[in-house]
Amino acid sequence: MARTTIDDVAAAAGVSIKTVSRVLNDEPGVRTETRGRVREAIASLSYRPSLPARSLAGKRSNLIGLVYDNPSANYVFDVQSGAMARCRDAHLRLFIQSCNDLGGETVEEVLAMIDQTHVDGLVVTPPLSSDAALISALEERRLPFVRLAPDDTSRGGPCVIMDDEAAAHDMTEHLLDLGHRRIGFVAGHPEHPSSRLRRQGYQAALDAAGVGENQPIEQGFNDTASGYEAGRRLLSASKRPTAIFASNDDMAAGVVQAAHELGIDVPRQLSVAGFDDSQIAAIVWPALTTIRQPAYEMAFAAAGLLIDLVRDRPAPAVTELAYTLVQRGSTAEAP
Amino acid sequence: MARTTIDDVAAAAGVSIKTVSRVLNDEPGVRTETRGRVREAIASLSYRPSLPARSLAGKRSNLIGLVYDNPSANYVFDVQSGAMARCRDAHLRLFIQSCNDLGGETVEEVLAMIDQTHVDGLVVTPPLSSDAALISALEERRLPFVRLAPDDTSRGGPCVIMDDEAAAHDMTEHLLDLGHRRIGFVAGHPEHPSSRLRRQGYQAALDAAGVGENQPIEQGFNDTASGYEAGRRLLSASKRPTAIFASNDDMAAGVVQAAHELGIDVPRQLSVAGFDDSQIAAIVWPALTTIRQPAYEMAFAAAGLLIDLVRDRPAPAVTELAYTLVQRGSTAEAP
DNA sequence: TTGTAAGCGTTATCAG
DNA sequence: CTGATAACGCTTACAA
DSSP states (O other), X not given: OOOOOHHHHHHHHTSOHHXXXXXXXXXXXXXXXXXXXXXXXXXXXXXXXXXXXXXXXXXXXXXXXXXXXXXXXXXXXXXXXXXXXXXXXXXXXXXXXXXXXXGGGHHHHHHHHHHHHOOSOEEEOTTGGXXXXXXXXXXXXXXXXXXXXXXXXXXXXXXXXXXXXXXXXXXXHHHHHTTOOOEEEEXXXXXXXXXXXXXXXXXXXXXXXXXXXXXXXXXXXXXXXXXXXXXXXXXXXXXXXXXXXESSHHHHHHHHHHHHHTTOOTTTTOEEEOSBOOHHHHHXXXXXXXXXXXXXXXXXXHHHHHHHXXXXXXXXXXXXXXXXXXXXXXXXXXX | OOOOOHHHHHHHHTSOHHHHHHHHTTOSOSOHHHHHHHHHHHHHTTOOOOHHHHHHHSSOOSEEEEEEOOOOHHHHHHHHHHHHHHHHHTTOEEEEEEOTXXXXXXXXXXXXXXXXXXXXXXXXXXXXXXOHHHHHHHHHHTOOEEEESOSOOSSSSOEEEEOHHHHHHHHHHHHXXXXXXXXXXXXXXXXXXXXXXXXXXXXHHHHHTTOOTTOOEEEOOSSHHHHHHHHHHHHHSSSOOSEEEESSHHHHHHHHHHXXXXXXXXXXXXXXXXXXXXXXXXXXXXOOBEEEOOHHHHHHHHHXXXXXXXXXXXXXXXXXXXXXXXXXXXXXXXX
């Protein structure tokens, strides 16, 4: 039951292991006919090169890493799926590392993972993509990495982004177009890079419409519970808003829940807008008008960039993907 | 910038690399004082042994794998988190492999992953845990594996389960206790192991109460859309049920949505129950009465079993974890 | 175009 | 209790 090795393939094809290695790595300098013979031997033995052996011997491990520190199941799932799909295309393996519930040892843990697994590069997802300590540590190691949705694209190498600010601006305009003038906002988690951008877009749109003053804003923390609390505060105020824009869908769902409890009809008496288009956006009642953030596609692109990077191919510094405003039942004309 | 190796540690501690290796692997035959000296050197150099080198040289890779083929973000996230936490405790790394959207190449892909990564064992999550072809292939390779929530625990080695049937039974009894006598059911995905068990529990409880005949049952596919469709069918029938029990939360959310659309008040006119206690259960309005499936804990336990297995320690064949009936706002007395 | 030999960072074997 | 040396399966450098 010993594993099939490169020697077995070489023997079967009647060549040296070096030639097999050349075929494996798509290196030039092998006659087409020889190459075919080797390929056949590989297939018939269903030989699969050992990743550990390759990474030990060569400069590459054919493994790239993805790190996250994010409690949102939907987002993490989409991001993993996108990155994995891209890796599959490139015949690379993806090593996924969670840093959830790690306290202050995040950087330490990521570095340990890098050293132990020999990953060739890293996809860094939000909010880690804006973690200064981590970014510096990676730069110091000279490990190629691509950041997903960081708040600052001016330094730190290639990244894949979406224009959160413009999206929030669009959504706010959507509400203004529906006739709303008092539009509450539930701000996102202060440590999340996109929170600031979304709030800026919201404020800018209100300012442009001349109603930027004294709009009610409450702090949330990106989970349903904090959205619910913020919603209750906003809806219990004397001058109640006719629309509430929450910085993500989970919080928007919380706002909808608060409205239900207070007997406020959504969308007739209150419009609610979310952000992310996560699974729950379509599940809550009424379904949420939201911004579809192409998490899968962004991760797919990020993995692609990283692969280019580790293969010494040129890669653009900033890749921006388009968002979409998804209009559903939770927003309507102002009462 | 060369990596810190076992030689560096050996030099710093004034011992041979073999002794360092012994300390690393907690092998006996090292004087306490020597061991301490080596430990200090490891810490001060922040040395981290190379996983590839270890797996190439030794019998173990210190890596275990987790495979899934499951579209539910919440479930996958919980399972990953649980397994990863257990691995962290044991100083092992977890290699996660998705088989989503792979068509018929699932077994092939898993075997390729095993060969390439040299994982010491595998946590097999549902529905792969009931995939006969995969299980046979793993047995043939003699790779240790632990199955999560398989439908058949009688063969295939250790597994971690929850009593789906008893849970569905309990939930149905809960509805009966509330006075419901016409209780619709939305069956789960036919290829999911638990679907059959949940349906059996539902039916058995009805039979025990003497109302098992002619209850309306619709087929769903574990997603919200199919739950919505099934809900519409159930609620449009001439003899409308006063309660609907869906085989998972996503479908229950779809039923709630259908009820909203038809102007049927939940829970006053219709009670709805789900299963899984996924994130959305608490988010939909009204929040779902459901069964909490301890996905995190089950995965944690499964990883623990697997670790015992690969370290040649005895492990129980079947580990059963307890579920909880979580009562929320979606169920109430029959009208 | 192909092959030979050395070595990657560990663990296993066996000797001291 | 400790250490020298040979693997492990591959890539790299260099020859032929």
